[in-house]
Amino acid sequence: MKKLILPAFVILIGAGAAFATKATTRKNALVTAYRIDAVTGQCIDAQQQCSSIPGETCLWSVDDATPLHSLSGTMCGDELFKSN
Numbered sequence: 001m002k003k004l005i006l007p008a009f010v011i012l013i014g015a016g017a018a019f020a021t022k023a024t025t026r027k028n029a030l031v032t033a034y035r036i037d038a039v040t041g042q043c044i045d046a047q048q049q050c051s052s053i054p055g056e057t058c059l060w061s062v063d064d065a066t067p068l069h070s071l072s073g074t075m076c077g078d079e080l081f082k083s084n
Helices: 002-027
Strands: 033-034 043-050 067-071 073-077
Touching: 033 073
Parallel strands: none
Antiparallel strands: 033 043, 033 067, 067 073
């Protein structure tokens, strides 16, 4: 009985790690990026894809200065990051 406990534990840890990796990858897929219009304050489609994985800030390709955000309801939400 004791000889089965360690191999079973190792298999369970491996399976758990595989599921955790798959869930993390799916969660951090590329998303459509939006910019905040300086005049109206509205959230406008930036025609770009960015990542939710933390890193270097994803900037609007037109001016390379405006940070891009995800869409949260009708407002710009969390800041997005450059995809690798």
